[in-house]
Amino acid sequence: MKKLGLATALLLAMTGAQAYQFEVQGQSEFIDNTVNDKNFTGAVQGTYYFKNVDSSKGPLAEAAFLNQASNVAVAYNYGEYDVDADREDLVSHTIGAKAEAYVPTKYVPVYASASYSNTIIDNKNNRADDHGDRYAVELGAVIAPNFLVAVGYTSVANQTSYDAFNQFNNGVAKAALESDTIDQDQDAITARTKYVGAIDGTNMSIGFDAGLVYGEETAYNLGTTLYLNNKLSVGVSYLESDLADIDSAIGANVNYFITPAVAVGASFVDANATESNRDTQTVGLNAKFRF
Template sequence: MMKKLGLATALLLAMTGAQAYQFEVQGQSEFIDNTANQNDFTGAVQGTYYFNNVDSSKGPLAEAAFLNQASNVSLAYNYGEYKEAGNRTVNHTYGAKAEAYIPTKLVPAYASASYSHTISDSKTGQNDDNGDRYALELGAVVAPNFLVAVGYTSVADQASYDAFNILSNGVAKAAIESGTIADDQDAITARTKYVGAIDGTNMSIGFDAGLVYGEDTTYNLGTTLYLNNQLSVGASYVETSADLDAKSAWGANVNYFITPAVAVGATYVNANAENSTRDTQTVGLNAKFRF
């Protein structure tokens, strides 16, 4: 019995301390506080398979896949429950995505394609809806750990949200992005991402920026300070020219890898909507497991 327990413990330690992984599962939940209601919430899960082992010893653990230029496929699901003015609506958003880094003689090329489907189910018989969203990106790693990409997004129905945007940036920012595309149905996107070490320290810094040009335009900026390879703190800001209740949102986050295979984190987003019941704050908790 003691031998079996010792083997199980050794196996668990080997898994949670591994420096390479091929699968990642992450989950998160956001609690939404706005003027109309204080009991809304979301829950989301994403699973990612990398075609090759990801070496997590190259830098910040949170950016291991990006630093390895790891091609992958992902599936995601988001559940959201919203109550306002007597109406209770449940949203289900499903997504599938593939990312590829392709070596060339000049620089590594990048491509991604994704699909999301949203079902909006009103429990009071109001505003039932569903819709699809398709997105394609092409780009290149123009310098070490510096990605530039442009893309096209087609939104057949405004009930559609990007399942992966919800997981990456939170439901409030995903709603602003969806409202920016609005009735235009087609949008052009562009983004950059960089992660690099800070000379003379064991810290690293990350930057990302992007825009979505549809019926109107959304801009977003973010930065993350990796205090070491395990711990990071970040800040972000998004603003839209669309005539929405919430035209901007800022956020903060912290993430910590307990082991190279297990991480936990927390997020906060404030979407300011003056003179509206949509003045929103969200608090999120998330976790990742790699194997």
């Protein structure tokens, strides 16, 4: 009977869940640049929402945002890089923890987040290992329905320090660009906006996001996602940095919910190196499960 009950619960989660409280995601990226095409990353992320998330309000991919769902999350990213046999051969581990909260007020919902990430670099070729911590906080508000504006502060104690959640959600190439933009300036200011809304007269929705990182250099990013229906979405993004060697990255992604609880997706990022031979392309595959 216990086995039957477990199988029934799993079947319901796989086929028709309209509310969920846990989300588990996994992804892997394959990295191709002009000096090596054998690098890859793997990542997992788990999120717990303090209240059930209603996934019937709009695009399934944005259910947590549309519900203003407070949560805590953990992430782990693994990467193997063999960019140059003489100089760079390493294994990277990044772990992170994050909390997000939406607090209703008499004026607008207030948003706050705090995160911590730690990166450990296991260098080969007789080079010293490295590691670094980073802390980040954000404060903002939902100033209009489904329209978030937030500003933040990031402290990077070591150049070798990546944001585990940025790396998971936006890919290793963009996370590396963001880290290089902050550079040895250990304090950075961030700002971002996000909006998701229905397209009148259709069953489609549109999403926009924009962000700024101001550290040793400055980086800007823009993105838009078209939700063709509540299950299927396609998106494009652009990041530009003041860095001299790699100054921009263009991305595209597609995501599809097989059921309200199970989704798969793919992504592509092309990072342009203007003053070096390190043009980089990444191809990613991801999946998520909600229950």
